[in-house]
Amino acid sequence: MHILLLSIAYPPEIRSASTLTRDFAVQLRRLGHEVTVVTGYPRYNLSEDERDRMYPTVAVGDDGIRVVRIRTLPVHRVSPAVRGISELSLPFVFAVAAARYVHRKVDIVEVYSPPLTLGLAGTIARWFFRASLIVNIQDLFPQNAVDLGMLRSGPVLSFLLAVERLVYRFADVITVHSPGNRRFLVGHRGVPESKVVTIPNWVDIESFDAVRDGVGADPDPLFREMDVGARKVFLFAGVMGPAQGLDVVVEAAEMLADQTDVLFLLLGDGTDRARLEGLVRAAGLNNVRFGEFVPPERYTGIVTHCYAGLVTLTPFYRTPVVPGKLMGYMAAGIPVVAALNAESDGHDIVAKSGGGVAVQAGDAKGLAAAVRRLAEDPLRQKEMGQAGLRYARSQFATETCVGMYDALFRELTQGK
Numbered sequence: 307m308h309i310l311l312l313s314i315a316y317p318p319e320i321r322s323a324s325t326l327t328r329d330f331a332v333q334l335r336r337l338g339h340e341v342t343v344v345t346g347y348p349r350y351n352l353s354e355d356e357r358d359r360m361y362p363t364v365a366v367g368d369d370g371i372r373v374v375r376i377r378t379l380p381v382h383r384v385s386p387a388v389r390g391i392s393e394l395s396l397p398f399v400f401a402v403a404a405a406r407y408v409h410r411k412v413d414i415v416e417v418y419s420p421p422l423t424l425g426l427a428g429t430i431a432r433w434f435f436r437a438s439l440i441v442n443i444q445d446l447f448p449q450n451a452v453d454l455g456m457l458r459s460g461p462v463l464s465f466l467l468a469v470e471r472l473v474y475r476f477a478d479v480i481t482v483h484s485p486g487n488r489r490f491l492v493g494h495r496g497v498p499e500s501k502v503v504t505i506p507n508w509v510d511i512e513s514f515d516a517v518r519d520g521v522g523a524d525p526d527p528l529f530r531e532m533d534v535g536a537r538k539v540f541l542f543a544g545v546m547g548p549a550q551g552l553d554v555v556v557e558a559a560e561m562l563a564d565q566t567d568v569l570f571l572l573l574g575d576g577t578d579r580a581r582l583e584g585l586v587r588a589a590g591l592n593n594v595r596f597g598e599f600v601p602p603e604r605y606t607g608i609v610t611h612c613y614a615g616l617v618t619l620t621p622f623y624r625t626p627v628v629p630g631k632l633m634g635y636m637a638a639g640i641p642v643v644a645a646l647n648a649e650s651d652g653h654d655i656v657a658k659s660g661g662g663v664a665v666q667a668g669d670a671k672g673l674a675a676a677v678r679r680l681a682e683d684p685l686r687q688k689e690m691g692q693a694g695l696r697y698a699r700s701q702f703a704t705e706t707c708v709g710m711y712d713a714l715f716r717e718l719t720q721g722k
Contacts, residue, residue: 307715308340308410310435312400312428313418314381316345316373318356320599322544322630323444327418329510331371333708339715342372342412344404349380351575353601364407376403381421390462397426404431412437414715422447422466425473432476438718440711441477444507446490446625453624454548470495478718481711483507484651486626503714508707509633511699513602517610518639525611526604532595537569538613538681540643543605544631546576551620554645556585557670558677559594566593568681571612573597609638613687614662614680616643621667623647628655633702636661636694641680641687645673661694 311331315323331341348361366372378399379392404427412435417428425441432439448466451457457466474480474495480502482488488504491497529539546552552572559570570593572582579596586594600608609615615635619627626649635642642662646652656664663680665672680687700706 307413307719308342309334309414309416309715310404310408310412310431310437311341311343311416311418312345312404312424312431313343314346314378314396314421314424315350316343316348316375318352318359318601319348320351320353320601320605323418323420325510325602326507326630329508329704330708330711332369333508333704334712335370336705337708337712339712340410341370342374342408344374344376344400344408347375347377351599353599355601374403374407376400393421393423396421396423397430400424400427401430401434405434408435411435413719414438414440416440416442416711418442418444419473420445420447422470422473425477426469429473429476432478438478438715439476440479440481440714440718441473442481443487443491444483445627446487449490449494450549450623450625450627453622454620455622474501477501479503479714481505481714484626484628486649486651490626505710505714506702506707507628507630507633508704509630509637509698509702511637511695511703513606514610514637514639517606526600526608528597528600528604528608529611532569532571532597534569534571534595537567539569539571539611540614540616540677541571541573541609541612541635542616542618542631543573543600543609543634544629546572546574546579546582548578549620549623550576550578551618551622551645551667552578552582553585554618554668554670554673555616556582556589556591556594558674559586559591560589561670561674562677563591563593565678565681568593568677570594570616571597573608574599606638609634609640612638612640614641614643614677616645617652618645619647619650619652619667621647623667624649626651628652632656633698636698637702639691639695641690642694643673643676643680645669655697659694659697661690661697663690 313327315321381392415431488502644664647667653664663676
């Protein structure tokens with residue numbers, strides 16, 4: 307089959323959407339499918355080596371995946387008005403690019419959302435190529451924006467809800483990454499149960515296995531740059547924005563100022579990073595370090611050498627989102643210490659796996675207590691890390707999850 311993937315991000319951009327789409331495409335190729343990716347031109351969250359590179363519009367990589375990179379209006383680090391205009395233009399830009407650069411018959415169009423408006427591009431491509439459309443919903447927009455106070459009742463919200471209904475209506479299948487997301491779409495958006503399929507997000511466990519096979523290898527230079535020494539590193543890696551609610555980490559760090567063997571390492575960027583750095587400076591904390599995004603090939607080595615991984619969400623969220631970094635920490639074989647909103651299915655994953663501890667979002671005291679107990683019990687740390695790794699192998703391996711998509715593709719195209 308020929309699979310057309312529409313995603314706003316793809317490597318070399320360092321984002322969860324990039325990694326998921328790339329791993330998805332690679333595994334589909336292994337299964338014998340032809341894969342074309344239409345994506346944005348790399349401009350955000352790039353490693354230093356990639357920032358000045360130029361990329362052709364169309365290229366076929368060593369993995370056999372054909373990638374079409376198109377320039378779009380900016381959607382990050384801009385005003386809400388500019389971002390709104392940019393996201394509204396995406397359906398037309400992506401649809402035109404697909405029609406212009408994709409000439410072979412397409413069997414499946416798969417859209418990664420957010421942004422939700424990209425689902426409209428998928429709808430156009432579905433019609434143009436006479437293909438089946440699958441929309442992979444990662445964030446329940448616009449509900450998450452309402453939760454964060456970024457959207458209120460009015461014409462903008464009404465318009466976005468109309469877009470949401472349109473995308474859900476024309477999708478042949480909607481995939482979500484957890485049961486709670488499925489219940490939300492069925493119960494709160496009236497999507498037919500038969501149309502919503504739960505397929506967990508995947509993680510490339512093999513890449514972490516390769517690092518673990520090099521036991522005794524020197525840690526990444528980042529650990530020396532950050533003056534980690536012998537301290538136990540609790541890592542957060544990813545976007546630092548309002549949705550992550552990272553104030554809870556700073557507050558917990560204040561409570562653990564006496565725990566001299568613990569270091570909080572926050573890698574990434576986002577609209578909240580400067581403010582969080584200001585809070586750390588104002589409190590005079592020496593147990594918190596900030597660093598930039600690192601490319602995936604370095605990230606696996608960094609996370610594997612950490613003591614535990616931090617996953618946080620704001621308490622204002624009312625959607626059951628599961629941050630993808632949770633699966634990454636499990637694949638690395640380190641425990642998860644999470645502060646998640648009550649609705650998040652992450653609580654259930656942590657409990658079922660035995661791979662960590664989860665407290666309620668915003669509970670700094672609970673987070674600090676969980677970190678302290680884990681830091682003082684290396685045996686428990688090792689057992690939790692191994693339990694999480696076993697669970698990741700059974701539930702989140704790329705070949706398992708993408709295999710579920712492969713079966714879905716075959717079901718949708720049967721008889722066509």
